[in-house]
Amino acid sequence: MSKTILITGSSSGIGRAVAMYFQLRGWNVSATMRQPDKENELEKLDGVRLFPLDVLDENSIHKAIEGTIQHFGSIDVIVNNAGYGLVGPFEASTHDQVKKQFDTNVFGVMNVCRGILPYFRAKKAGTIINIASVGGRITFPLYSLYHGTKWAVEGFSESLHYEIKPFGIKVRIIEPGAIKTDFYQRSMDVVHRDELTAYDQYVDKTFNNIQDIGNTAAGPEVVAKKIFKAATDRGWRLRYAVGGGAPALLFMRRILPNSWFFAAVRMVAEKARK
Template identity: 60%
Template sequence: MKKTVLITGTSSGIGKAAVIYFSEKGWNVAATMRNPQKETKLNKLPNVRLYTLDVTDEASIKIAIDSAITDFGDIDVIVNNAGYGAVGIFEKATPEQIQKQFDTNVFGVMNVTRQILPYFRKKRSGTIINVTSMGGLITFPIYSVYHGTKWAIEGWSEALSYELKPLGIKVKTVEPSAIKTDFYDRSQDLFQNAAITDYDNYEQVTLSNSQKAGETAPGPEVVAKEIFNAATETNFSIHHPVGGQAPLLLLLRRILPLSWFMGIVRSVVEKGFKGSLS
């Protein structure tokens, strides 16, 4: 019997790549997004069906999950991929931008998970995969709010795994390093406040260096493959870092004093910055 995965945030980037990869591997795929009527590629793939799902709307989550179970007969894996990237100087962020970041990246993941748990609990099996980020394990300048959401999901996922393991339910996190997607352009929301100018030089330099990392990064296909690996492994391991820099960065973060590691980050992300903010 074919296995079925439901993936959120599949209109672009990692989510779309994951739909394609699972379909190629013969899985049934429930590809969810806020506006499936705009999608022209995924609906042509074998064993793929599109569903409307907004992670901030619990009614739409329930309808999508129930519909996928009806259509495919089962859901074996949930991939919480939908995310929102807001970056920039924290002081420039509006309360609305901060709220949206947490509503999508934290509460959205919790909403989807809460809706699937009764089904997984009843059948005593299932896998929940949360696509977080290397930014949930380490930090960089101008990503403070984004990091806050990803660190929250990393901690929540670890704690949740204790509760769900006795029920046969796996919790896994996939932590991409820089990946070439529209995270760095179309989907990115930059905090702006023309009245605050003290950070301008620092912001310009760090933002430019961060964008360069995205331009030279591998594509989302490498993350899709790791998501599939996490979905098909039989053990209860949690963390799955992926991307060219991920293993090295995690190793350095583990073995170096924090001040040394932060110095390495500064040497890369703050490269070209002269002077101080004062």
């Protein structure tokens, strides 16, 4: 019998690529998103079913899980992909913006995990794949709030894996580097306050440098391939770095003194633009 994967945030980017990658390999795909009525491509693929799911609405999470099980007979893997990026000087952010960032990227992941765990625990099997980021273990300027959420996902996932391993449930953390998706356009908000000009010169110098890295990176298919590996691995490996030089960056972070690594980040982020 074909295995079934449920993916949050399937309307674009990594989530959409994952849905298509697994479908091509014969999996049943529950592609969830906030507004499935606006999707007209995935629903045409064999073995794909769309479900509405808002990671901040626990009722919609339960309905999507129950609907997937009813339609496909089971869930074997769940991918927490839905995310949101808030970038810019921290001082320019508002309470509501910070709340939205953590609600989506942290509490949304926790809500979905809480929703699926009773089913996986009863089944004594299942894999939870949380999409973190290379930015969950290293940082770049102007991304303090986004990094804060991804570091939280890393810590949450690492601790969770101890608790649920006795029930046969695996946790995987996917750590993408820069990936060319609409994250750098549609899914990203830039904080700004007209009256706060102290950071303008620094933002002008660094923001586009960091954007350029994403705009010239590999596409989301490389992440989908890594997620497939994580979903089908038989062992208990926790972390999977992928794309955008992520493995190399994490290696450098481990071996270099802080001062050297921070200097390297500044060299890339703060370089003068021609």
